[in-house]
Amino acid sequence: MNRNTENSHLLYQRDGFLARIILNRPEKYNAFSLPMIQKWAEALQDAQEDQTIRVIVVTANGKAFSTGGDVEAMSKGTGFIGCDEEGVTWGDKAIDRKRALTNYIHKIALTLEMMDKPVICGINGMAVGAGLDMALMCDIRVAAEDARLSAGYVKAGIVPGDGGAFYLPRLVGVAKALEFLWTGDFISAHEAKEMGMVNKVVPALELEQATLELAGKIADSPPVCVQMIKRAVYSAQRTNDLRTALDLISSQMAIVSEMSDHKEGLAALKEKRKPIFTGN
Secondary structure, three states, X not given: OOOOEEEOOEEEEEEOOEXXXXXXXXXXXXXXXXXXXXXXXXXXXXXXXXXXXXXXXXXXXXXEEEOOOOHHHHHOOOOOOOEOOOOOEOOOOHHHHHHHHHHHHHHHHHHHHHOOOOEEEEEOEXXXXXXXXXXXXXXXXXXXXXXXXXXXXXXXXXXXXOOHHHHHHHHHOHHHHHHHHHHOOOEEHHHHHHXXXXXXXXXXXXXXXXXXXXXXXXXXXXXXXXXXXHHHHHHHHOOOOHHHHHHHHHHHHHHHOOOHHHHHHHHHHHHOOOOOOOOO
């Protein structure tokens, strides 16, 4: 995939150590389309394979982050993401709707599951349904003060089709997740922060800058350590076995302590200067 590509519904840009994925369907509040979903998964894969990229940032153009499934397309019976370029619909039968999720939308979640690089999301305006799920599956979320979040599925008579039932309880706990999913109510950015759904809330005009500054700070850290920390944290969530967690971290420590980034970090601490990490 070209490192700097444009699609009418999604922009993918490389900026130093950062890869930027920008949802770009503002007239539809960044509701999903097939081209958007396809490029989204491809961009994530490209960023993972590109050794110069250390952090991925996901943001959106317009007044909303994403309202998820295209309501207009669903009401016409063409599924969650409309139809493909050849006019083949993905909503006429139940098996078609399942196939649309598995073959397209779920690819983003599954690609993120395999990524060891940090993924940071900046949430502006509304984040609803699968649009919110796309933010929840990132590692860190920064929200604008005017952001409004809702699961929304139940109000459309559907279930969390993009992983919301998986991600949300891990962030806010089971009881809060169920209340949020069952009511479909909107909450403010500050309420989302109190629940643990987002990490930071900033003024709307400062969202992009704050998101990029956080990404840049992480990108300046030793990349192998950052990736290993991500692996260690998520692996620990999947096991209750302390010995397994400690075995993994001791193996990681044995590796990173032999790297030049470790020596650079120690030297910078001793010399009271900013370190320059190369990933070696």
